[in-house]
Structure formats: C-alpha cells, structure tokens
Amino acid sequence: xxxxxxxxxxxxxxxLAALWAILFINLAFPVYGLSVLDPYMAADLxxxxxxxxxxxxVFMAMTGIPAPLAAWCIERVGIRGTLIAGNLLLALxxxxxxxxxxxxxxxxxxxxxxxxxxxxxGGPVPAxxxxxxxxxxxxxxALAILLSGGSVGGFIAAPLLDHIxxxxxxxxxxxxxxxxxxxxxxxxxGWYFVTERPEDMGQSADGSTAEPLVAARxxxxxxxxxxxxxxxxxxxxxxxxxxxxxWIVMIAALGFSSALTLFLAQGVSHxxxxxxxxxxxxxxxxVSVICxxxxxxxxxxxxxxxxxxxxxxxxxxLNALGILALRSAHSEALMFGTAxxxxxxxxxxxxxxxxxxxxxxxxxAYAAVFGVTSAIQSTLGAIAPIAxxxxxxxxxxxxxxxVVVAVWCAIAAIxxxxxxxxxxxxxxxxxxxxxxxGQG
Numbered sequence: 001x002x003x004x005x006x007x008x009x010x011x012x013x014x015x016l017a018a019l020w021a022i023l024f025i026n027l028a029f030p031v032y033g034l035s036v037l038d039p040y041m042a043a044d045l046x047x048x049x050x051x052x053x054x055x056x057x058v059f060m061a062m063t064g065i066p067a068p069l070a071a072w073c074i075e076r077v078g079i080r081g082t083l084i085a086g087n088l089l090l091a092l093x094x095x096x097x098x099x100x101x102x103x104x105x106x107x108x109x110x111x112x113x114x115x116x117x118x119x120x121x122g123g124p125v126p127a128x129x130x131x132x133x134x135x136x137x138x139x140x141x142a143l144a145i146l147l148s149g150g151s152v153g154g155f156i157a158a159p160l161l162d163h164i165x166x167x168x169x170x171x172x173x174x175x176x177x178x179x180x181x182x183x184x185x186x187x188x189x190g191w192y193f194v195t196e197r198p199e200d201m202g203q204s205a206d207g208s209t210a211e212p213l214v215a216a217r218x219x220x221x222x223x224x225x226x227x228x229x230x231x232x233x234x235x236x237x238x239x240x241x242x243x244x245x246x247w248i249v250m251i252a253a254l255g256f257s258s259a260l261t262l263f264l265a266q267g268v269s270h271x272x273x274x275x276x277x278x279x280x281x282x283x284x285x286x287v288s289v290i291c292x293x294x295x296x297x298x299x300x301x302x303x304x305x306x307x308x309x310x311x312x313x314x315x316x317x318l319n320a321l322g323i324l325a326l327r328s329a330h331s332e333a334l335m336f337g338t339a340x341x342x343x344x345x346x347x348x349x350x351x352x353x354x355x356x357x358x359x360x361x362x363x364x365a366y367a368a369v370f371g372v373t374s375a376i377q378s379t380l381g382a383i384a385p386i387a388x389x390x391x392x393x394x395x396x397x398x399x400x401x402x403v404v405v406a407v408w409c410a411i412a413a414i415x416x417x418x419x420x421x422x423x424x425x426x427x428x429x430x431x432x433x434x435x436x437x438g439q440g
Contacts, residue, residue, distance in 0.1 A: 011201050012134040016142055018193035019127040020149035025186040026087055026123040028153020029179045030115050032289065033161045034059060035264050036282060040165050040172040041107065049269065051104050053389025055112050056265035057382035060257075062116025063123075064378025067371035070125040071237075074367050079126045080194040084187050086122015091183035093118060098176035122186070124150075124354075125374065129367040132358045133197055136205045136230065140308060140355040144300020147354070151293035151347060158286050162279075228307050229421035230359045237368030240361040245422040246369060248415055249356060252316065253373060255412035256349035257381030258405045259319045263288070263326065263342050265385035270398060274330050281335075288339040292347030299348045300355075308352040308359070309416055315348035316413035323406040327398070360422055 038052050047055075073082040093114035101110050127146060135142040161175040168174035198204050240246055264285075271281035299311055322341035329335040357369050388401040 008201070008203070010206070011195060011203060012142070012198065012206070015130065015134060015193065015195060016145060018189050019130060019146055021189050022083060022087070022186045023123060023127055023146060023149035024153040025182040026090060026119055027147075027150035029157045029161075029182060030059070030090065030119055031063075031150070031264065032154035032157045032285065033175060033179060034111065034115070035268060035285060036158050036161045037165065037172050037175050038265075039268060039278070040175075044171060045102065045104065045107070047104055047107075048393060049266075049389045050386075050393050051108075051389075052269065053265050053385040055108050057261065057384075057386045058108050058112030059116040060261045060265070060385075061379045061382040062113050063119040064374035064376070064381075066117045066120040067125050067374035067378075068368070069371075070121045071129075071367040071371035073121065074126055074129055078196050079130045080190055080196065082126040083122050083190040083194060086118050086120070086126075087183045087186040087190065088122075090115060090118035090122060091180045091187070094176045094180035094183060098170075098173045098180060118183070120374065125367060125371055128354050128358075128370060129363075130194070130196075132363040132366040134205055138206060138304060139230075139358055140228075140303030140351070141300045143354050143358070144296045144303070144351050147347070147351060148293050148296040151289050151296055154289035155286050155293065158282055158289065162282050228304065228359065231362050231421075231423070233362070233424040235361040235365040235424065237365045239424065240365040240369045241372060243361075243422050245360065245419060248419050249353070249360075250373060250376060252312065252412035252416050253349075253353050253377045254380050255316055255405075255409040256319050256346055256353075257377045258384040259323050259342065259409055260346045261378075261381050262323070262384040262388055262401070262405055263346075266388050266392075266398065267326070267339075270326070271329065271335060273397075274328075274335070276332070276335055280332065284335050284339040287336050288343030288346075290343070291340040292343035295344040295347040296351055299351045303351060303355050307421075308355045309419060309421075312349055312352035312356070313413045313416045315345045315352060316409050316416065318345035319349065320406040320409035320413070323402050323409065327402045 034056060038056060041047065042052050070082055070086070073085065077085075093110050096110050096114075097107075101107055124147070128143060131142050131146055132139065161178065164178060165172050165175050170177070195201060268278070268281040268285060271284060272278060276284070295315075299308075299315070302311060318341055322338055322345055325334065325338040325341070329338045353373070354370065357373065358366050361369050384401065384405055388398045391397070391399045391401055
C-alpha cells in the first residue's frame with residue numbers, strides 16, 4: 001500500500017489523540033485533583049481556608065504566568081521538547097509532594113508554583129499551538145476535542161483520587177504518587193507521537209493541499225453577522241499583542257477565569273458549608289466536569305459554523321447565573337444543577353477563547369498571544385479564591401465575592417457582543433500602532 005506523504009492518512013488526527021492523552025494527564029489531574037486533595041491536606045496539616053485558597057490560587061496563577069516562557073520554549077526547542085519538559089517537571093513536583101512536603105509554605109511552593117508551572121509548560125500552550133498549526137477548517141472542533149481530554153480526565157481524576165486517598169494508608173500522598181506516574185507516561189507519549197508541523201510529514205493543515213487551504217481561509221472570511229472570522233493576515237506576535245481587540249478579549253477572559261478558579265478552589269468547601277456531604281460535593285465537581293465535556297463538543301462543533309464570539313457571549317451570561325445560584329445551593333437538585341451550569345459555561349468560554357485567538361491572529365502569533373492571555377488571566381483570576389477565602393475567615397461566609405465575579409461575567413458578555421474582528425489594515429487605518437502591516 002502506498003503511504004507516501006501525498007497518500008498517507010492525515011496525521012493531524014493521530015497527533016490530536018496523543019495531545020488529548022497528554023492533557024488528560026497534565027491538565028486534569030493537577031487542576032481537579034488538587035481540588036480533591038486540598039481538603040485532605042488541610043485536615044491532616046491543619047490548614048485554614050485562606051491557606052487552601054492561597055495554594056490553589058498560586059497554582060492557577062502559575063498555570064498562566066510562565067505561559068510566555070512556554071511560547072519561548074516552543075520557538076527554541078519545539079512543541080515536543082516543551083511538552084516533555086513540562087511533564088517531567090510535573091512528575092518531579094508530584095513526587096516531592098508524595099514523599100516529604102509537609103509545611104504550609106512548602107505546599108504553596110511545590111503544589112502551587114512548581115505543579116502550576118508544569119501545567120503551563122507541558123499542557124495547553126504547546127498542545128493548542130500544535131492544533132493551530134495542523135487545523136484551519138476544523139480548528140474549533142479539534143481544539144474542543146483536545147480540551148475534552150481535560151474534562152474527561154477531570155471527571156475521572158476527582159473521584160479516583162478521592163477513592164485512592166480514602167482507601168490508602170498513605171492518605172493524600174498516595175494521590176500525588178498517582179499524578180507523578182501519569183506525568184511520566186505523558187513524557188513517553190510526547191516523545192513518540194508529537195510532530196511539529198504538517199510540512200515535516202509532507203502534509204498541510206486539515207490534510208489538504210496548499211491551494212485548497214488558501215481557498216478555505218478565504219471562504220472563512222465573515223460574510224454575515226454570525227459568520228466565522230478567520231484572519232487572512234499574517235499577524236506577528238507583537239502586532240497581535242498591540243491590538244486593542246486583544247485586550248478586550250483579555251478583559252472578557254478574566255470573567256470566566258475568576259468564576260472557574262472560585263468554583264474549583266472554594267466550591268467543595270462552600271458546598272460542605274451548605275450541609276452537603278464531602279462525597280456529594282466531590283460528585284458535584286464531577287458533574288460539572290462531565291457537563292463541561294458535553295459543552296466542549298457542542299461548542300466546538302458550532303464554533304466552526306458560528307463565530308465563537310457569539311457563543312462566548314451566551315456562555316458568559318450562563319457563568320454569571322451559575323455563580324449567583326451557587327451562593328445558595330442548599331438543595332441537592334440546585335447543587336447539581338448549578339454545577340452543571342458552571343461546567344457548561346466554563347468549558348464553553350474556554351473553547352471560544354482559544355478558538356477566537358487562533359482565528360483572529362493566526363498560527364504564527366498563537367503561542368505568544370495565548371501565553372500572554374494565560375499569564376494575565378490566571379494571575380488576576382486567582383484573586384477571586386484568595387479574596388473569597390480571606391472573607392470567609394474574617395466573616396464566616398463568602399459574602400460579596402460571588403456577586404462581584406457574577407457581575408464581571410455579565411460585563412464580559414456585553415463587551416464581547418460589541419467587539420469587531422480585528423484586521424491589520426483596520427488597526428493601521430485607526431492609528432493604533434500597527435503600521436508595519438504584514439512584516440515579521
């Protein structure tokens with residue numbers, strides 16, 4: 001059988017499967033696993049709510065702050081090398097948590113700083129940059145499938161780690177040993193299956209020839225209010241970062257990142273305060289994840305047909321409603337319903353964000369713009385769980401923090417509805433600092 005580059009099956013889908021497996025490990029087990037392990041560590045090491053919130057907030061911040069470093073690594077050592085380095089760091093940090101970490105500030109350093117950094121370097125940034133290179137026509141769907149790895153992993157990670165901790169003589173440290181072993185598996189997957197660019201295998205994005213791909217880009221130009229905008233400009237990273245539209249997207253991203261970190265860091269403890277059992281609260285977290293998985297696929301499918309900006313508007317509005325409902329989710333029905341809404345809204349917003357950045361600024365600028373977005377989004381978004389934990393320790397409730405986050409999500413929906421897709425020509429014509437159109 002002839003398997004020359006011209007006739008070989010498109011490798012992008014196999015690559016997508018490998019990247020999905022890596023995010024299943026690198027994204028899901030630290031993010032959702034830490035939500036489950038935090039209460040166990042708090043009980044064993046006598047940590048208060050402020051310290052719980054601080055640990056998770058530092059972790060979430062560090063999933064973004066080193067993201068520009070991940071973009072730099074992609075340029076220097078490639079996507080595969082970056083993925084392996086990040087997951088090796090995760091394995092080492094998880095092994096440290098499993099073996100000797102005990103003091104509160106060492107937990108913040110290892111579980112917060114090092115594990116968070118491992119996610120920034122070895123997770124979504126290089127994986128999504130790879131998808132932006134390999135897919136155009138099916139970009140939204142491919143990104144949705146990719147990020148579903150985190151959702152599926154989260155659905156499995158939370159109850160699995162809870163079960164392991166509850167039935168192991170090592171307690172919460174057993175959960176960290178599981179994460180360390182899985183991180184090494186992610187390194188192996190990255191080494192054997194990740195390929196940098198379609199051109200390296202004699203292929204092009206979406207498995208098409210260069211000529212149809214150009215036509216696909218042209219046909220993706222907006223033709224109506226809801227049409228998908230895919231840039232035909234060759235944005236450099238610097239041009240994209242100086243675009244006012246990028247910073248509008250950033251403000252909107254801060255809304256859903258604040259809601260997500262607040263729910264993940266304080267949600268289980270808050271639901272226990274409302275007299276739900278620890279197992280029921282953990283199950284609610286799993287419900288949120290599985291509903292987010294469904295939203296991933298639906299929004300990913302629609303995002304290749306309706307501009308993701310409009311889908312993001314709807315998801316931001318849902319986020320606002322979900323956070324408000326979480327404040328008083330006393331009944332089990334309301335608890336699970338709220339968890340479902342937050343899972344749908346959070347996953348939908350994330351898919352829209354990553355697709356929008358790729359569509360608006362193209363593959364060349366993607367790693368840099370997502371790196372900066374992730375750094376700022378995760379850093380400022382981490383304020384919410386810290387503020388909520390501090391307010392709880394001072395006043396015995398989460399008070400106005402939930403309301404503030406809900407209002408921000410509502411504002412995000414409004415500004416996204418008013419946003420126009422950017423172009424280099426329009427930026428230059430408006431005198432906003434992008435005078436070197438098309439230059440590298």
